Amino acid sequence: MSRETDTFLSAEQAAHVKERANWIRRQALLMAHRAGQGHPGGDMSAADILATLYFGVMRIDPAVPDAPGRDRFVMSKGHCTGALYSALARAGFFPVEELKTYLQPGSRLNGHPNRTYLPGVETNTGPLGHGLPVAVGIAVAGQIDAADYHVFALTGDGELQEGSMWEAAMFAGHRRLGNLTAIVDRNGLQQGATTEDTNALEPLADKWRAFGWEVAEVDGHDVAALLSVLAIPAVRRARPLCVIARTTKGRGVSFMENQAGWHHGTPSDAQLAQALAELDAELQA
């Protein structure tokens, strides 16, 4: 797969990604419902970003998950495993059927991703503030080797309250890591309240720019927009890119949207039925 084909966008490609984002949402809800635990608000928020990366942008081969030249994805917001595992299963890293074991005793589908169990996971995350530094390290390795793989890290927005994220951001800017893209899932909510009421992040784009990054702001649920900003240009960028993806926590399920309470949570039988019906309707639309 060449980079040139990745940058060729079409309505067909966007539809392909959208179908998978919808599927990821459905699976994440089913997983949380079955397990009685999960982070469905953040899963819904990140679904379009994950679908865009796994089904529209990244060069990966699930048959050779450790191929040295693969593009890397680091899930810095490691609690959103409902969405991550669904994307990995759909991409072919493990059987879709295995999603049913989510959080069951001894399952490879741990509450937070583990690379030693599960192919496709690049580093173990869960505690916040870890993924971006690791992504920076991978990008430095690629820079030293003049390799052409690209590194993507998806961070939460609340996660940016961790100092280690800014240690990593500062160093990535200093090293001019053009092979690194950080995507901020900017849904505005952290566990208990809005980010701005808790420890405000704005002006967020200015902060990244001040650290030496290029910044793009997009609607994080507009797949065509995500595709165009995340596709790797034929000519490598001179600086790392931060994509601030404006998203809605709980997106796609009316009663979850923008509700901090759905950070953790489990849909009841009736809520699950309603949520799946709404997602079906969206897909038909």
Add this chain to the structure above:
Amino acid sequence: MSAAVPATGMFDCRNAYVETLEALAGEDSRIVAVVNDSIGSSKLGKFHERFPERLINVGIAEQNMVGVGAGLANGGKVPFVSGAACFLTGRALEQIKADCAYSNANVKLCGISSGVAYGELGATHHSIEDLAWLRAMKGLTIIVPSDPWETAEAIRWAAAHQGPVFIRISRMPVPALPRPADARFEIGKAELLRDGGDVAVVTCGTLVHHALAAADILAAEGIEARVLNMATIAPFDVEAVVAAAGTGGIVTAEEHVVRGGLGGAVAECVVAERPVPVRILGFPGFLPTGSAEWLMEQHGLSAAGIAQAARDLVARRG
């Protein structure tokens, strides 16, 4: 800060570390060094001159440094992450746990100026809790070399090993230990430096030569002390400790607090397998300022102090 100039016949193990690393880097292009503004204190100046692209200085940011190390390993590198042991372990403890040990990342963490090497700088700069912190993490190999030969062997072993390793390197001058010509570094195995059946001294790092001197003092009094160099703290050589318990009593000595370090590991073994008295020599907690030698002397971590502890154990047994 004490001068790092070695006395006659004494060595700064940092030199063995960097010379070995440089030699290995010349043979293996995957080897990179990662530092936190510590090129000088890690003595990596020559490495930097020789391999400028392969020295990654993240600045004063230990959490990022360890995360970057894990990322470099993911990208196929063999990173040696060096920084003052107190900050490398304390500041980035969760990164060592999640990014290195739990992720089984191929990262080599080198804690420099460990123990009380920075004696005069005070308790913030002493690294005397690190073994307790790290020993609790499964999957992390922990090595505390005692002299230049063992330091070089540990670095070579770590470079060849696939998985996370912590190596605790001092800056205090130590002699090269007497060893047979065919001595081999074996990970996870205690080194029997001196046999004896009356009492055993289990130690590591900068205290090994003091333990040997203590055994000389004891021998002059008719007490034969076995001396074990326990350079590998994890995985731990249970068998050697159980055999040492056969002498009837064990003294441990380490540049660490008495809780949770080498002495703790020995005590865990002995209690489970062959209960005998264990006297743990180490520090009680946060220490005042003072040279490393003074601090060790004050806490019985000298040849005379180790000998006294052993003598007491033997006398107690009657």
